[in-house]
Amino acid sequence: MKEFKHFINGQYSASIDGKTFENRCPVDNSLIGRVHEAGKTEVDAAVRAAKAALKGPWGQLTQTQRTELLNKVADRINERFEEFLQAECLDTGKPRSIACHIDIPRGAANFKAFSETLANHPTEAFRMDTPDGKGALNVGHRTPKGVIAVISPWNLPLLLMTFKVGPALACGNTVVVKPSEETPATATLLGEVMNECGVPPGVFNVVHGFGPNSAGEFLTTHPLVNAITFTGETRTGEAIMKAAAVGLRNISMECGGKNAGLVFADCDIEKAVEGTMRSAFVNCGQVCLGTERVYVERPIYDKFLARMKAEVAKLKLGRPEDPTANFGPLVSLEHRDKVKYYYDLAREEGATVEIGGGIPDMGEALNSGAWIEPTIWTGLSDDARVIREEIFGPCCHIRPFDTEEEAIELANDTEYGLACAIWTENSARAVRVAEQMEVGLAWVNSWFLRDLRTAFGGAKQSGIGREGGVHGLEFYTETKNICIKL
Numbered sequence: 001m002k003e004f005k006h007f008i009n010g011q012y013s014a015s016i017d018g019k020t021f022e023n024r025c026p027v028d029n030s031l032i033g034r035v036h037e038a039g040k041t042e043v044d045a046a047v048r049a050a051k052a053a054l055k056g057p058w059g060q061l062t063q064t065q066r067t068e069l070l071n072k073v074a075d076r077i078n079e080r081f082e083e084f085l086q087a088e089c090l091d092t093g094k095p096r097s098i099a100c101h102i103d104i105p106r107g108a109a110n111f112k113a114f115s116e117t118l119a120n121h122p123t124e125a126f127r128m129d130t131p132d133g134k135g136a137l138n139v140g141h142r143t144p145k146g147v148i149a150v151i152s153p154w155n156l157p158l159l160l161m162t163f164k165v166g167p168a169l170a171c172g173n174t175v176v177v178k179p180s181e182e183t184p185a186t187a188t189l190l191g192e193v194m195n196e197c198g199v200p201p202g203v204f205n206v207v208h209g210f211g212p213n214s215a216g217e218f219l220t221t222h223p224l225v226n227a228i229t230f231t232g233e234t235r236t237g238e239a240i241m242k243a244a245a246v247g248l249r250n251i252s253m254e255c256g257g258k259n260a261g262l263v264f265a266d267c268d269i270e271k272a273v274e275g276t277m278r279s280a281f282v283n284c285g286q287v288c289l290g291t292e293r294v295y296v297e298r299p300i301y302d303k304f305l306a307r308m309k310a311e312v313a314k315l316k317l318g319r320p321e322d323p324t325a326n327f328g329p330l331v332s333l334e335h336r337d338k339v340k341y342y343y344d345l346a347r348e349e350g351a352t353v354e355i356g357g358g359i360p361d362m363g364e365a366l367n368s369g370a371w372i373e374p375t376i377w378t379g380l381s382d383d384a385r386v387i388r389e390e391i392f393g394p395c396c397h398i399r400p401f402d403t404e405e406e407a408i409e410l411a412n413d414t415e416y417g418l419a420c421a422i423w424t425e426n427s428a429r430a431v432r433v434a435e436q437m438e439v440g441l442a443w444v445n446s447w448f449l450r451d452l453r454t455a456f457g458g459a460k461q462s463g464i465g466r467e468g469g470v471h472g473l474e475f476y477t478e479t480k481n482i483c484i485k486l
């Protein structure tokens with residue numbers, strides 16, 4: 001049985017009180033291993049190691065040397081691709097075919113992209129006049145922020161964690177990562193890679209545990225943490241913001257969504273069906289950017305719904321290693337309870353269940369796993385809880401609309417504002433609609449198409465701040481203005 005330890009100051013260590021919790025595979029609920037739960041002592045040791053490392057060899061590296069090290073980390077992830085892939089699939093149950101295209105390659109790429117951005121992005125310089133006529137020169141100078149706490153979720157564990165660790169380290173910070181309690185494996189494995197590549201001890205640390213009264217809370221309330229970057233539920237984000245208020249620490253938050261798809265009658269319907277299928281069902285619907293509300297212009301509504309149902313019927317549920325499977329279980333039985341609650345609620349709220357709506361019979365070997373059917377509803381009212389609350393499962397509601405204005409109003413009628421997908425062949429309409437969407441990310445005729453140089457984040461209750469490209473630099477560095485009198 002595996003044992004997942006903390007990674008502190010370049011070494012794997014157990015919790016001193018011996019406290020552990022179970023890690024189970026959602027495919028069949030089998031026990032993968034035991035995870036050490038960090039108390040205040042372990043979290044304190046990790047944060048102090050990170051603090052000390054800022055002043056050690058890491059702090060002396062030039063930006064070019066840091067970039068070389070991080071490139072090595074990316075290469076080493078790719079060399080150990082199969083191990084990362086297996087670890088991710090065991091923890092999450094997701095199909096290998098998905099993890100090997102999305103999770104692991106992006107886990108590696110996140111260590112390359114941001115060093116390049118940093119190297120190529122200028123800081124500002126302003127020449128100013130002074131009364132003596134000689135002037136002064138103002139030069140922006142970036143320094144690392146210090147110790148960054150990284151709190152990450154379970155849906156794309158390596159991808160989302162490294163999307164923060166990559167830029168944080170590129171900017172010269174040190175990190176303490178608290179991965180989700182559901183998915184400890186790839187963060188733990190990354191410690192080995194850091195050591196193999198010669199990243200100095202204390203630069204990358206991992207502590208395991210839960211949120212409240214556990215590693216997450218101990219880390220975010222630790223006074224030596226200089227900034228906190230978080231991806232997860234909006235309500236958790238609120239708790240972390242309160243923790244960050246003490247000592248006025250900076251935060252970056254990527255939170256929940258209730259994203260809309262807008263399908264116009266002038267779209268390429270096959271593209272729209274393919275994209276909406278992916279956006280609602282890939283990763284068993286556990287993608288923050290995923291579409292849970294689909295609005296379709298009335299002339300193509302019946303056809304679109306029929307095509308979606310036909311495609312859902314073709315989804316193949318199966319084990320991660322089954323090459324024909326494109327649909328895995330949810331991450332845990334606990335999360336399945338939550339999604340199933342919404343499936344039942346949808347019926348109570350008057351939905352027509354077009355397809356799915358229950359727990360599939362997967363056979364004796366898999367029935368104890370966290371399986372759920374991909375589901376499409378119609379007929380819910382706009383104020384139904386199923387329409388307003390984030391479910392984070394493989395489901396969507398499809399509703400007709402008549403005018404562009406109505407579609408925009410319906411799509412924006414939510415407290416969230418992460419992403420949307422607009423399907424139309426009319427580029428003027430695409431831009432017009434995208435500009436009116438209250439979101440951080442608007443895709444046109446695509447979904448989850450990512451250029452790491454671009455801003456990533458949410459509007460409204462979907463987040464605070466932007467990461468990605470130069471936007472990450474704002475969060476991960478302090479810009480000092482050096483004013484030189486000439």
Ligand SMILES: NC(=O)c1ccc[n+]([C@@H]2O[C@H](COP(=O)([O-])OP(=O)(O)OC[C@H]3O[C@@H](n4cnc5c(N)ncnc54)[C@H](O)[C@@H]3O)[C@@H](O)[C@H]2O)c1
Nearest residue numbers: 152153154179180210211216217232233236254255256288
């Ligand atoms: N906007 C984005 O980029 C994005 C990306 C992926 C997931 N998400 C969101 O994440 C959610 C699913 O992930 P989840 O269930 O792991 O989220 P979650 O908020 O339950 O947990 C996220 C992390 O926060 C930790 N945590 C929980 N309570 C804490 C506390 N009080 N203090 C410190 N840490 C705490 C957890 O242990 C975990 O590591 C969904 O809402 C989804 O939309 C958002």
Ligand SMILES: O=C/C=C/C=C(\O)C(=O)O
Nearest residue numbers: 155163286287288289450
């Ligand atoms: O589940 C959410 C997916 C987020 C994706 C990213 O953060 C990314 O692509 O950088």
